[in-house]
Amino acid sequence: MTDLTERTAGAGAGAGAGAGAGAGAGTGTGHRGPGTAAGRGAAPTAVVGATTAPDAVPRTDAAARGSGVGAEDAARGSGVGADDAPGSGALAALLLLSDGRFPAGGHAHSGGAEAAVADGRVRDAAGLADFCRGRLHTAGLVAAALAAAATAGLDPLVLDDAADARTPSLALRTVSRRLGRQLMRAARATWPSGELDGLAAARPRGAHQPVVLGLTARAAHLRPLDAAYAAAYESVAGPATAAVRLLSLDPFHCAAVLARLAPQIDTTARAAADAAAGALTHGPAALPAASAPLLDISAEHHAAWPVRLFAS
């Protein structure tokens, strides 16, 4: 994960720079939840805004993000817990959140891989790679953008509606809400936050998983790009792990498939974070809506199977 290294390096470099933050903070307009204090919401805008810097200039990018952190701190009225500051634990929190062992229910879901294997669409590691690529750039991109937008401070209920509109399959909406509820349980125990409590109360049957993921990242003091990474990675790690069980694939091949996808996970997460930044100004219509017809169709079929290994 080149991005993590980049950012760790950039954090020190950007720690003293405050210029970008002031500029960014003023752009904090758009869809905010009733419970989100404007001052607090503004800082993440600066952070997201910074990620729109061209990918080609990682140092500047990282430095800008470092300055965004300063603004966020100020907005939160606390001198500690700067996202990249040594000892803040933010990077470790991202690892914890995206660890497949984080107890949020993902292990029982194949992300469509079980149906694809049964139809003969995926038979081997190459097929898995192709499947993951397609999923990453469609469902993965949308999930990453929703998550990043929630971390950036867009109203989670507005995003929950946006997720509904982007999920035509009833089976996939049901799964997404169920997983959202499971993640909510884990998140509230792990990173207690009033915003998580608020969303749990507003959507007792579960909000869409990417929205909960984004709000969890926010509670863990992560930034929109981090949430996008977590969602994008999860969109391919889930099916890959499931394929190991479904096809008795060599687990080393499966890990290699994920490793080869890393550059595309990078671009997807960045595109998602950029879109989330756009949504702060232009509303949720600015979020991607990339759709994968075979995922949608086969999810409906899979949900009707009488016997299956995975819940989706």
Added chain:
Amino acid sequence: MTVTAAARIGAVRDRAGGTSLPVLAGAGPVALRRTRAAREGWARVTVVGAMSAPLGGDRLRIDVDVAAGARLTVDSAAATVSLPDLAGRPAFYDVRLTVAEGAELHWLPEPVIAACGSDLRMHTRVRLGAGARLVLREELVLGRHGEATGDLTSRLTVEHDGRTLLDQALAFGPGAAPGWDGPAVLGPHRTLGQLLLVPPPALPPDVSLPPLTSLTPLAGPGLLLTSTSPRPAFSRTAAALTRA
């Protein structure tokens, strides 16, 4: 030579309980004909002419406005074939459908076919008032017979009573994100048919679907048929549902 053209159709309910068309304005290659409606109280418009060939660089737009109580069918005389542009520019095709409270629109164009080397970007925006009724069919065909496909993107945004009911972006072709022809997105299939019904009709209990097809309720008053089956199977199912 590229064209920028905006055609408009406006339908209103007349005093006799029928539907009249005070606005029927073709533009450039988009020619509009009033044709005979199959049902009492309805008006029908058929899109004809060179509209069947958007070229790279073209910007075509159709606005349809169905006022309260009016009932309109819009179809087309032939498939829309997206053709390549020597300069490699994309063509744009924007459709805006507004259906007022208590009005009904059947938007049933023939398929859009992405010829090899073409690049067409469609955006269909639908705004439905409370109690508006819609049947919308969209068929995408990737490549003419036996040829590789061009690039085709289609975004469909449907707002119902101020809430977004469906927001969906499809992107196929060599310029689309990797994996578009892989097992998660479209696989080896080269047609995608969709039929959206608002509000969802009462379905016959024995509705049977062809393979590679799903019928699913949206998170709101809509039902969406999606099929990567060959066209005849999709057309039969779509026709059966439209009658339901």
Added chain:
Amino acid sequence: MHRDHPEVFPERYAHSSAEVRPDGRRRALRIGLGGPVGSGKTATVAALCRTLRDRLAIGVVTNDIYTREDAEFLLRSAVLPPERIVGVETGACPHTAIRDDISANLEAVEDLEDAVGPLDLVLVESGGDNLTATFSKGLVDAQIFVIDVAGGDDIPRKGGPGVTTADLLVVNKTDLAPHVGADLDRMARDAAAQRGALPVVFTSVTRGDGIAPVAAWIGERLTAWTA
């Protein structure tokens, strides 16, 4: 978040083991049933339901390897109304769903209570697994490990977390002991050596009142739970 916050585990957010439901009612006692494939877990659940259903409001959560075998067996044998039985998918990893990531099972247990009203007892059956499978304390209040004599009379000697630490060890299918040449005395001695004071019952749950010792043990747990 301040650095100097005391480290507390916010159980009130997890609700997983909170004894009082958000609506203020005391939740049902949750008993997990684990054990190797085919040892008689579902038969035990079915027999418990038949014996206890007149006295107690019971719900059942099954964790099948395949989604609904167990749930459907229970439905077919009509031991409980269908809305009291729910199945949870485990993604080919039954022990994960009861131990490492219990979120889907917790949802199922809570949904049951939400859907059918207050329950006294919820039985959570694990998918058949190996001798290391145990339930998380975040999911159940007590667990029963079901083995059978036909699986080999050396299983108690082999031990493993299930045999060693379960709150009750059930050695089932004693009726088959003569046929498979199982030495019940030896099983009892080995089990006692592994488990110390923890109880062991030998039974044949599909025969007559074979479930009685298990039902009696659950009765004791319930008395303690509601005390």
